[in-house]
Amino acid sequence: MNRAWDTIIVGAGHNGLVCAQMLASAGQSVLVLEAGAEVGGFAAPREFAPGFRASIAAQYLHQFSDALLRSLQLERHGLRFAATGLATTVLASGRHVRIAGDHVDGVSAEEATRWQQLDTRLARFAKFMATVQSTMAPRLGSSDFQDRWTLLKMGLRLRLLGRREMREFLRIAGMNVYDLATDELEDPLLQAALGMDAILGSNFGPRAPGTVLTLLTRRAGEATTTGGYRLPIGGLGAFAQALASAATAAGATVRTDAPVAGIVIENDEVRGVDLANGERLSAARVVSSVDPRQTFLSLLGTEHLDTGFVRRVDHFRHRGITAKWHLALDALPTFTGLPSAQLGDRLVVAPSLNYLETAYNASKYGEVSVLPALEISIPTVHDRTLAPAGGHVLTAIVNYAAYDAKDDLGTAREKLEANALAVLESVAPGIRSLIRSSELLLPMDLERICRVTGGHWHHGDLAFDQYLMVRPFPGAAQYQTPIRGLYLCGAGSHPGGGLTGLPGRLAAEQIQRTAP
DSSP states (O other): OOOEEEEEEEEBBBBHHHHHHHHHHTTEEEEEEEESSSSSSGOOOOETTTTTEEEOOOOOOOSHHHHHHHHHHHHGGGEEEEOOSEEEEEEEEEEEEEEEETTSSSSOOHHHHHHHHHHHHHHHHHHHHHHHSSOOOOTTTOOOHHHHHHHHHEEEETTTOOHHHHHHHHHHHHHHTHHHHHHHHOOOHHHHHHHHHHHSSSSSOSSSTHHHHHEEEEEEOOOOOOOSSETTTOOOOHHHHHHHHHHHTTTTEESSSSEEEEEETTTEEEEEEEESSSEEEEEEEEEEOHHHHEEEEIIIOOOGGGGHHHHHHHHHOOOOOOEHHHHHHSOOOOTTTGGGTTSSSSEEEOHHHHHHHHHHHHHHHTTTEEEEEEEEEEEEOOOGGGTTTOOOEEEEEEEEETTTSSHHHHHHHHHHHHHHHHHHHHHHHHGGGGGEEEEOOOHHHHHHHOOOGGOOOSSSSSOGGGSGSSSSOTTTTTBBSSTTTTESSSTSSSTTTSSTTTHHHHHHHHHHHHOO
């Protein structure tokens, strides 16, 4: 007879582990099942060449709030930082701009002032957005007191911005980041820095409506931490291990190499899960941290859902468009005009907004970008544990890589890798000769490795019709589903992806309020 658990969590990504720790701390018996050999999801560690390590997709820990770090006591579970407060340096052939908070080097005094004014305004809006993201989204049209109270508080916080700032927020929230950046700034590198933050991990170019929303969503996470862009010692995999340690210390059990084949339903209620090895595990409730499409169509099955709900699942946009590039280098590279002291910065190669838009255009037609945009990290500048003596790790987020490319997977990978290397060589001449090993993971690779449909960072696009109270879609908001005892806690739920832990935290709070 198998043990009956209070809660089984499917998937040991960071949201699943946060949810597990909170439920176990509340006294529930919790089992976390992870299909892979490592916990962490997109933040899981990967040895991509002998002795060279990086996380599968994530690069920085910059949206995980100080409050959540403290409540989970992650420092007690081994989390240490090799570097915090990293600046962003935007590179183009022959020049660069360095951004550290509201301070900018490499531009005129007038442009620096314009950046400071815009950054200050966006920071105020991000603080408002942070309160929205850290609260369970209310249901529209609900007569429930809690939903009405949440809506009232949101409106009050917006009004407290002041009349002028409230009007400005409402004006720009639905804009595209191209218009915002060109309205406020003149330097193309500063404009591109804003644009890059808005499109990273999303299926948008800078001219797409709603990209100011994605920018504010990203900055909302950053507003909750004083550490800025941070690199844990041991990489993002060490962060995932600290989360797993915190969950087990609270009483949860974490099993890896335990893929779930299906969710067991009897009389329209959850009874547990079936594992791929034939084992059946009983539970009063199941919480899925995998993406909504996989949860409902693969693990649950359409026979348990009505036709309208299945249609909403089918229409949920979830195709990833971002690749991750891992390079094992024999030595530290040299970037044109960049002091060696700045090689540990967050490096962005995106010379202009038009450059970003052109890179995006290719993906709309199933092609790889000829001139992709890169977000580069060289974590071994700060953390020598990630590479053998003398070697260095360079990782890069590569935009854009169409999920449904016209070419076969191997050809698409070769083309994008060659294009990305040409772009990298344009700012770091000679780096080709330092490469010992290269691995480029396209969205379809991320889908296979991390078992995320579409390989999408956020499990689904962050757009107005897939945001807040309609995320992921009506009938599955507020972390609950049409099936009694089945909950969601992954990035497909409010407030979305990024290493925030908020879907996991909010789901745990909702389960404690509503579960029998």
